[in-house]
Amino acid sequence: MEHEGKSDIKKRFGLAVRQRRQKLGLSQEELSFRAGLHRTYISDIERGSRNVSLENIERLAKALEISVSTLFTKYGIEKENG
Template identity: 40%
Template sequence: MDLVRQLGENVRRIRKERGISQEELALDAGMKRSYVSDLERGTRNPTVRALGRLAAALKVPPAILISNPSE
């Protein structure tokens, strides 16, 4: 699977598991909600900085966001 798409799926899954909205995640990560939405859909390439900020906001190691949970 494409890494950008995998990241988006992981962000969405973890966000929903935590019961937070895209807007709440964006606020916690210092991003715009539309950027989070684009990432979750796999239509935007994240920067390393964005990956770190998302991981911190979701309280997971950055590697979790790009891993394939089925492996």
């Protein structure tokens, strides 16, 4: 059951990144350039198949022009009862 929770947060984080990226009108390629990450890595994150490091979360937040805390709270990564 713990494994499901880990997968779930990766999917929620990926969805948050995708939603913010689309709100800014950025392609995955543009986001990858801004964050200094490979485009396929961005794709993996958005699909929820990557366990992203804290350093890369910070890089993504900066590239998405948002704070880490706002990315987590505004885009529903945190669960109400979790």
